[in-house]
Amino acid sequence: MVNIPKTRNTYCKGLKCRKHTPHKVTQYKAGKASLFAQGKRRYDRKQSGYGGQTKPVFHKKVNANK
Structure with a gap:
C-alpha cells in the first residue's frame, strides 16, 4: 500500500x-x-455449463514505472 497523509488541509463549510x-x-x-x-x-x-469464459478478462496491465 502507498503511504498517504493521515490529514488533509481542506475547506470546512x-x-x-x-x-x-x-x-x-x-x-x-x-x-x-x-x-x-x-x-x-x-x-x-452465464458461466455455468460448457462454453468457457464468457466475459472479457483484462490482461494488458501496464507497468507505470519506467
Missing part, C-alpha cells in the same frame, strides 16, 4: 469555521462481494 482546517482522511476498502447481487447471479448463470 460549517457556520463557525468557513476556512481551511486539517481534516482526517482514511482509505476505504471494497466490501465483501455478495453472491446474491444481480450481476453476480447473472454472471454465474
